[in-house]
Amino acid sequence: MLRVQQLSGGYSNYAILKDVSFEVERGELFGILGPNGSGKTTLLKMISGILPNQQGIIDINGRSLSDYSPKQLAQIVAVLPQHSSQSFSYTVKETVSFGRYAHQKGWFQSWSVEDEEIVQRVMTQTGVSDFQYKNIQELSGGERQRVYLAQALAQEPHILLLDEPTNHLDLSYQKELLDLLKSWTKEKGLTVISIFHDLNLAGLYCDRLLLLEEGSVRVQDTPDNVLKKEIIKDVYNTEIEKQPHPEVPAPQLVLLPKLKYGENEMITNPSLLKVLPDRIELHSPTMLRTMSSGVVGSGTGWYRTFVNRHVDKDYNCDNHRDEMASYLQKNGYDLEMTVGMMTAVMVEDLAYQLYKQDDFSVFIVVTAGVGNAIDASKSELHSFDLVPGTINTWIFVNGKLTEEAYIQSIMTATESKVKVMNDLQIIDKISGTLATGTSTDSILIAATQKGKLLEFAGTISPLGKLISKGVYECTAEAIRNSKKRTSS
């Protein structure tokens, strides 16, 4: 549909763009990225025919751009510029109606039923119909942006060129606009070429991306191949990290702010632990990056409060998530900042200990009930019932963990727990063999992400050694505590 070949050019014979080549197919959503001044707007101006190219070819449907008359081009290509401003005082509807110009034979005299229908439809789609009789000067930046988008859509173009279309739009309109454009590319075959500053939005919505660097193409490919950490760090000259999107396999990049952190700060320690009648609570002075299997707050996130709640042995687990969430809310916890677990063990039977190294520390808290102990290798002998007899392990790290270390921490802690079960001869009552844990064990690893970088947490790494020892000692003590109670 659009072919750009060896394009060079800019302003007053000075070449901003150098040897740019790419093709966009019908129905594609194609994103143009690049740092400020890299030539994105210049490229868009050349494709729309506003700026002549010094060298190279721009073809639309196999025909050179220069062979189209302005009116012919306007029937195919519509442009939403970066900062649309208008000094004239028109109503919203009048402004949108100008989009029909390219399709009209004589100005307004030929205003047809079809023109009216199209204008009304695009105003509805962009959410501006309610204020169609308002003067455009009286609108907010975001409302005005939507009016100009409606104007471009009223042109019924085959190719829509957008310069930062989500600029000025609030979150919900950003999503709505991009959802709309995406569905038009798929359903109507509209071709969209858009400049983005928001790399994450581009990665979510675009089929392909072109990354410009100082007027040249650095890379053009699918979002996964363009939004690579090393490429983006290099082109934008900034520290970033790549994160998985929670629902779709689109790359998401996050900025790493340059903040000053205190080295060696021991943020989580026994003084923060509160043992209340029906729960154990740890409220951290700072947010902790946490990976957990909590009933509430599971997965990876930043949390501040950690609750291990005692429930009766015959607690009904049918709707335990909702019940736990309302319990936490009733007790004044913010669900977005809290990880919650349950245990049938009496909270006073907990075991905890702070383990220190020169430049980092680990604080471990365990409650352990082994009435429902199970040998993992014989678990098929058991029915699937969630019962609240469980080993809950909390591992707080005053240090900075890699993703690898988070996962290794869970493995190391599990190995230590299994060893305790073996050494204390805890038996699976159904199989009669040595148990390895219980059916509903829960774990969390929460780190300050400040101070010492702890790359690994395998059993013989510095962090792994503290976790192995700490989980072993605390689990053994917690099991002994709860057994003493049940046998007395």
Ligand SMILES: Nc1ncnc2c1ncn2[C@@H]1O[C@H](COP(=O)(O)OP(=O)(O)OP(=O)(O)O)[C@@H](O)[C@H]1O
């Ligand atoms: N009308 C103009 N006359 C001369 N030089 C210009 C003109 N417009 C832009 N430039 C220069 O061309 C270069 C590329 O500008 P362009 O607007 O294409 O960049 P961009 O990638 O869109 O940047 P931004 O992200 O800041 O919008 C810049 O160095 C800019 O100063």
